[in-house]
Amino acid sequence: MLDLIAPFFERLYDTTGLNFSPFYNSYDWGRLVEGMWVSVKLITAIIAVSLVIGVIGAGAQTSRLRIIRWMVSAYIEIFRNTPPIVQLLFFYFGLGAITPQVDMGGWYEPAIGSFGWAVIAIGIFGGSYNVEIFRSGIEAVPASTKEAAESLGFSGFKIFVYVTFPLALRICLPALTNNIVSLAKTSSLAYVIAVPEITYSLSGIWSDSVNVPEMMLLLFGYYIVLIAIIARIMTMIERKIALPGYGQ
Amino acid sequence: MTPNWTVSRLTWRAPVLAAGLCVLATLAAMAQDGSTGRPSALATLITWMPFILKGFGLNLVMSVLAMALATVSGVILGFMQISPVTLIRLPAKLVTNLFRNSPWLVILFAIMFLVPFQITLPGGDKVMVPDWLKATFGFSLPVMANVSEILRGAVASIPSGQWESAESLAFTRGQTLRHIILPQCIRRMLPPWMNWYALLTLMTPMAAILGVNEALGNTQAAMEAAGSRPEFLIPFYLFLMTIFFVVIYPISICTRRLEKRFATGS
Amino acid sequence: MMSPTGNRTVEQPIVALHGVHKSFGSLEVLKGIDIDVMKGEVVCIIGPSGSGKSTLIRTINGLTPVSKGSVKVEGIEVHDAKLDKLALRRKVGIVFQQYNLFPHRTVLQNVMMAPLLVLRENRTEVEERARALLAKVKLKDKENAYPAELSGGQQQRVAIARSLCMRPDVMLFDEVTAALDPETVKEVLVTIRDLAMDGMTCMLVTHEMGFAREISDRVYFTDAGRIVESGPPSQIFETPQDPRTQEFLSKVL
Numbered sequence: 001m002l003d004l005i006a007p008f009f010e011r012l013y014d015t016t017g018l019n020f021s022p023f024y025n026s027y028d029w030g031r032l033v034e035g036m037w038v039s040v041k042l043i044t045a046i047i048a049v050s051l052v053i054g055v056i057g058a059g060a061q062t063s064r065l066r067i068i069r070w071m072v073s074a075y076i077e078i079f080r081n082t083p084p085i086v087q088l089l090f091f092y093f094g095l096g097a098i099t100p101q102v103d104m105g106g107w108y109e110p111a112i113g114s115f116g117w118a119v120i121a122i123g124i125f126g127g128s129y130n131v132e133i134f135r136s137g138i139e140a141v142p143a144s145t146k147e148a149a150e151s152l153g154f155s156g157f158k159i160f161v162y163v164t165f166p167l168a169l170r171i172c173l174p175a176l177t178n179n180i181v182s183l184a185k186t187s188s189l190a191y192v193i194a195v196p197e198i199t200y201s202l203s204g205i206w207s208d209s210v211n212v213p214e215m216m217l218l219l220f221g222y223y224i225v226l227i228a229i230i231a232r233i234m235t236m237i238e239r240k241i242a243l244p245g246y247g248q
Numbered sequence: 249m250t251p252n253w254t255v256s257r258l259t260w261r262a263p264v265l266a267a268g269l270c271v272l273a274t275l276a277a278m279a280q281d282g283s284t285g286r287p288s289a290l291a292t293l294i295t296w297m298p299f300i301l302k303g304f305g306l307n308l309v310m311s312v313l314a315m316a317l318a319t320v321s322g323v324i325l326g327f328m329q330i331s332p333v334t335l336i337r338l339p340a341k342l343v344t345n346l347f348r349n350s351p352w353l354v355i356l357f358a359i360m361f362l363v364p365f366q367i368t369l370p371g372g373d374k375v376m377v378p379d380w381l382k383a384t385f386g387f388s389l390p391v392m393a394n395v396s397e398i399l400r401g402a403v404a405s406i407p408s409g410q411w412e413s414a415e416s417l418a419f420t421r422g423q424t425l426r427h428i429i430l431p432q433c434i435r436r437m438l439p440p441w442m443n444w445y446a447l448l449t450l451m452t453p454m455a456a457i458l459g460v461n462e463a464l465g466n467t468q469a470a471m472e473a474a475g476s477r478p479e480f481l482i483p484f485y486l487f488l489m490t491i492f493f494v495v496i497y498p499i500s501i502c503t504r505r506l507e508k509r510f511a512t513g514s
Numbered sequence: 515m516m517s518p519t520g521n522r523t524v525e526q527p528i529v530a531l532h533g534v535h536k537s538f539g540s541l542e543v544l545k546g547i548d549i550d551v552m553k554g555e556v557v558c559i560i561g562p563s564g565s566g567k568s569t570l571i572r573t574i575n576g577l578t579p580v581s582k583g584s585v586k587v588e589g590i591e592v593h594d595a596k597l598d599k600l601a602l603r604r605k606v607g608i609v610f611q612q613y614n615l616f617p618h619r620t621v622l623q624n625v626m627m628a629p630l631l632v633l634r635e636n637r638t639e640v641e642e643r644a645r646a647l648l649a650k651v652k653l654k655d656k657e658n659a660y661p662a663e664l665s666g667g668q669q670q671r672v673a674i675a676r677s678l679c680m681r682p683d684v685m686l687f688d689e690v691t692a693a694l695d696p697e698t699v700k701e702v703l704v705t706i707r708d709l710a711m712d713g714m715t716c717m718l719v720t721h722e723m724g725f726a727r728e729i730s731d732r733v734y735f736t737d738a739g740r741i742v743e744s745g746p747p748s749q750i751f752e753t754p755q756d757p758r759t760q761e762f763l764s765k766v767l
Contacts, residue, residue, distance in 0.1 A: 080500070081500055082493050413610060
């Protein structure tokens with residue numbers, strides 16, 4: 001594929017000085033593609049972790065034990081009121097220093113690599129917002145609906161699964177979409193712990209080939225397209241699960 | 249029986265708790281220390297605290313400056329977004345969406361790399377643009393876009409009946425905006441605006457990546473200067489998180505209270 | 515009517531609609547409306563929902579543009595692109611179903627705002643006039659209250675006073691009692707009746723049949739975008755000619 005577009009970009013470089021090296025240099029191309037791929041994997045993993053944490057946290061907040069509710073609140077407040085980059089560094093350097101080393105047959109590697117810590121740290125960060133989002137969705141489900149379910153004999157857990165959660169999900173979908181888009185953008189922080197995602201790859205290219213403006217363009221372009229795709233997917237989901245006439 | 253629960257909101261006890269956590273962690277770090285003659289992690293931290301706090305001052309300066317800049321430019325951009333003139337509205341929409349949908353880090357990189365470190369004024373003098381100033385400008389851009397959105401959203405949330413009755417009373421569009429729509433918008437805009445200030449402040453440590461000597465940069469420099477021992481990492485980073493927490497958490501609470509008040513009262 | 519020189523002059527209607535059509539996209543809401551309203555007349559427009567009554571009234575002060583036809587107020591074409599809207603809005607006042615008071619201003623400020631800011635009239639004069647109007651709608655003691663503190667009926671009366679403060683020649687009422695509790699409907703109707711008896715030209719879209727019968731000089735019955743029947747209230751309500759009119763009245767009376 002590179003052979004098709006390479007001549008055009010070489011000519012572009014020769015004539016205008018615009019150096020889009022990934023498009024005619026196979027090594028840079030490799031770096032670009034790997035960066036995009038790692039970025040997509042990273043974002044997907046982060047979103048997944050944050051959603052799981054969000055659901056568990058929202059559920060934990062309904063606990064009868066005050067200590068559990070308090071712990072969830074503490075978690076939310078700490079991760080929403082401290083800088084995400086510091087959280088990431090704390091996890092990677094701070095906690096990373098005390099994680100066990102794995103014997104790789106001669107040398108030792110930390111059990112969790114930079115990619116793993118990025119997913120954990122940013123996922124936990126995103127999860128703290130999701131807990132709030134899910135909680136407000138759950139609170140917005142009218143009590144009368146839940147009472148009706150109770151009167152029909154549903155147990156507490158069944159009410160949550162069959163009545164509360166489906167309604168809460170539809171209510172909080174816009175806020176959730178916002179947070180997911182925000183997490184996709186925050187994933188770029190993984191750069192600081194040398195995760196080879198797109199920002200890191202492109203910064204490598206531009207320091208080698210000195211084509212900062214062109215690579216910046218690619219970087220912006222990548223994120224704008226990615227976010228447009230994510231927003232599109234969320235809109236499709238929203239439309240698919242929307243209840244006709246509800247909430248009008 | 250459906251459990252009757254309320255989310256317990258931490259109050260002002262929280263900063264104390266956070267500081268408590270910090271101390272606990274440092275004690276844990278101390279326990280790792282063994283009996284060497286070197287100073288403990290806690291002692292090292294205390295020695296370097298003033299240096300880190302000095303850096304934190306720069307974070308606050310950057311955040312206030314960036315917020316001021318972003319508010320002014322964001323409001324202008326917001327007005328452009330609601331303009332009936334397409335030639336003004338479309339570019340404004342594009343700019344807003346560009347900066348809302350790009351990661352903060354990428355925008356920061358772009359500004360740091362693409363804005364020259366030296367500007368030649370019309371008079372011929374050369375002015376050095378310090379790194380932290382460039383970073384401040386870089387931080388103001390995404391917030392500008394979000395302020396613009398806040399304004400647009402607030403104006404759109406005013407019921408059309410207000411526009412119609414103003415029109416029927418012969419107010420021009422400008423008069424309607426100035427006397428009727430915008431006064432009603434200010435309330436709605438305040439909580440999100442405060443929220444963005446908090447977010448902005450939490451993003452300022454990113455400037456450390458690009459060499460600015462603010463709190464994060466100073467923390468890392470301090471750890472290096474004190475010997476880069478692994479037992480420093482947890483206490484130092486926890487301390488850094490705590491100082492941000494102490495400043496941002498009250499803003500968070502304030503914002504939430506305001507939101508509640510504006511939602512229920514009039 | 516005879517002028518001093520003996521020539522006959524025909525009195526011009528204060529509001530004249532001729533051949534008014536309005537479509538929203540592919541949906542035609544008004545299909546050729548002709549109405550003439552003379553000065554001092556009280557006209558009521560009745561009809562089923564969706565018959566275009568609100569749209570009709572809103573074409574008169576220019577809130578809704580027409581697709582075809584002409585709307586003239588005091589001989590001036592409303593939908594002329596070059597028209598000074600300010601001059602028109604002075605002449606035509608409108609009161610909406612949802613009152614649309616400005617929530618961030620007191621009652622007195624709501625009434626005074628437009629003449630002060632738009633017409634730039636003298637503050638003392640406007641204040642005097644506003645207070646007199648509030649007294650007329652029997653809300654003198656509420657002048658420093660905010661709209662949210664008032665009942666629906668009180669808010670609607672403030673809305674009427676607000677429109678009147680611009681000293682219009684024609685007042686339009688778009689289903690102004692439809693959103694009110696039954697107890698407060700009467701106080702608003704009394705206000706409108708007093709206004710009509712003082713000689714104001716009024717055009718009302720309303721469901722209050724008893725009221726329409728009591729105060730109007732002419733009643734227009736619309737259905738599906740057309741005027742089906744029109745005439746004095748005694749004719750429309752007691753001896754409706756068209757079967758559609760009869761059907762509608764049998765359902766609502």
